Amino acid sequence: MSGIRVVLVDDQALFRAGIRMLVDSQADLDVVGEAANGREALTVVRATRPDVVLMDIRMPVMDGLEATAELLRDDSFGADPPRVVMLTTFDLDEAAARAIRQGASGFLLKDADPEFLLASIRTVHSGSAVIAASATRELFAHFASAAPRPVPPAYGTLTDREREIFALAARGLSNAEIAGREFLSEATVKTHISRILSKLALRDRVQLVVFAFEHGLT
Template identity: 45%
Template sequence: MTDPVRVLLVDDQELVRTGFSMILATESDIEVVGEARDGAEAVQRVAELAPDVVLMDVQMPGTDGISATEQIVAAGGAPKVLILTTFDDDAHLFAALQAGASGFLLKNCPPDDLVQAIRLAAEGHSLLAPEVTQRVIARSTSRAAPEADGRLDELTERERDVLVLLARGHSNAEIAGELYVSAATVKSHVSHILAKLEVRDRVQAVILAFENGLMD
């Protein structure tokens, strides 16, 4: 039996933390190991508890979720950080992604989506809520044509196809179905993409694709 995914809940509202705890308590493969009321406490609790995934609120008194995420990621060997917020404006979205968050979900997402996001993050995947992906695409297409990043030239045609589908919010299984290949093949392509682009995860690869006009 594999160990459960260890989760740290970070939110300044006790009611919100309690609600998330109740949702996750029903999952046998997920364990809430601690809570924090602000970003500074979150950084301390990560060092103490070594969680696998942190559910991070954005707007909190003192150290906010963006700053806390930056500190947690910079510490190295860090857990995956999922940003959970009621604020869905682009400023928070892009700041969270640039800080190193592995995903961005809205607090009004269905409980099943939250649970699945935690499992995916623990497995090393990165994810964005569908509505978030659409705004990233809209922002990228509204910019002036950027100068192409030479790292994109290192990708094969099939790797570019995979990256475009990643940027559209597709899972590995969906990409496999779209390209008529196995999920293992897609996983291999994703690994090659991350290595060639010199980025730490799928979200950073997607950001690079947007910023360099690959989705235009």
């Protein structure tokens, strides 16, 4: 069985080589392409159709933000575009926050522990999101500090139960924690979360939390 297909995008060849060696050392992971800037990334990703893209934020020619936005708008991927994880040397900056808004599945620091990086690739492939642990509080504080936006009509389509689950997920509770608190099975909670994400046109739980902060729903 083929492994999780990964594309590496970074303008530093030595960094890419190190990540390639790490990723390719895993039986379930396979680097299928590399690119040195965002423009090259678009060509490589469209040709190789990876599951996960590790994308540096700051690069020449086209940066990672612009490349990510273009990839996630590309209708040729259908309902299953690649999961993009941004790579940054900073704990948190506006670029990382913008990447989350655009649909990235999270971001990691370039000096992340190797095992955490590998686990993150598997995590985003499974449909969840990852954020550098040291930056989680700062990320949500960043969104919370702005004036709340008007709550979109889509939020009104949630049932009372879905709003309860939404509120708990927005506070960062896991499916297991929500299940225990609400006396539900984890499968039921997972179904509720999936419906909430679908109704609000959100990709994952990180976007759910950002949505809650941006619209004053926490």
